[in-house]
Amino acid sequence: MDSKRIFGEIMGIYTHLYNQKSIFKKVTGKDSYSKPITIDKPIDCRIEYKNKLITNSTGQQATSLGNLMCDEEIIIGDIINTQGRDYKVIQSNPLVDFDGVTQAYSVDF
Numbered sequence: 001m002d003s004k005r006i007f008g009e010i011m012g013i014y015t016h017l018y019n020q021k022s023i024f025k026k027v028t029g030k031d032s033y034s035k036p037i038t039i040d041k042p043i044d045c046r047i048e049y050k051n052k053l054i055t056n057s058t059g060q061q062a063t064s065l066g067n068l069m070c071d072e073e074i075i076i077g078d079i080i081n082t083q084g085r086d087y088k089v090i091q092s093n094p095l096v097d098f099d100g101v102t103q104a105y106s107v108d109f
Helices: none
Strands: 020-030 036-055 061-070 079-082 085-088 091-096 102-108
Touching (some): 020 061, 036 079
Antiparallel strands (some): 020 036, 020 079, 036 061, 061 102, 079 085
């Protein structure tokens, strides 16, 4: 039996950790008032709230309020809504297995 096949579904390495819900807002552009135009999608994820000093996409140091792990491809600039608050993604890293297949995304907001 395939180790990734559980109860008839193909599962990723980290899927069993996703016990929380969040809303992923994919930024598709900006309106005439420079507010982001988004497509909302509910996702299963794992959220850890912890302050961490990271380097953002422009090379500056920024303070991250938390980390989110999910299967959705989330890029820098997208928005995560959890517990009624919007957080902007400041760093996104794919989690790759030994075969070079992306299993999940680790996102700092």
